[in-house]
Amino acid sequence: MSSRILKCVDCGSYTLKKECACGGSAVTPHPPRFSPEDRYGKYRRQLKALAKEG
Template identity: 60%
Template sequence: MPLRYCRKCREYTLEEECPKCGGGTVKPYPPRFSPDDRYGRYRRMLKKESMKGEGYV
């Protein structure tokens, strides 16, 4: 059973639904790394555009 995290009340649980608030839970880990990143190009493009808007590039 993996550890799960409730975003509403910020509690950890083993259940799919939070026992305190009844909200849904998510896995607290980052997504698995993949060298075949299909969306990496778009993510880098968006980051570059946001840095231009803030005056960093």
């Protein structure tokens, strides 16, 4: 079991379980850790630009 709090993507409530009581999946609400030497930043920006185009 994870020790971090998780947030349900469906109802927005917080839980410690991987699945919320409403049946939705729970993900971590924390952003990824920032690093100045971001090895995958270029690819993430390309993917974001492709998604924005349509």
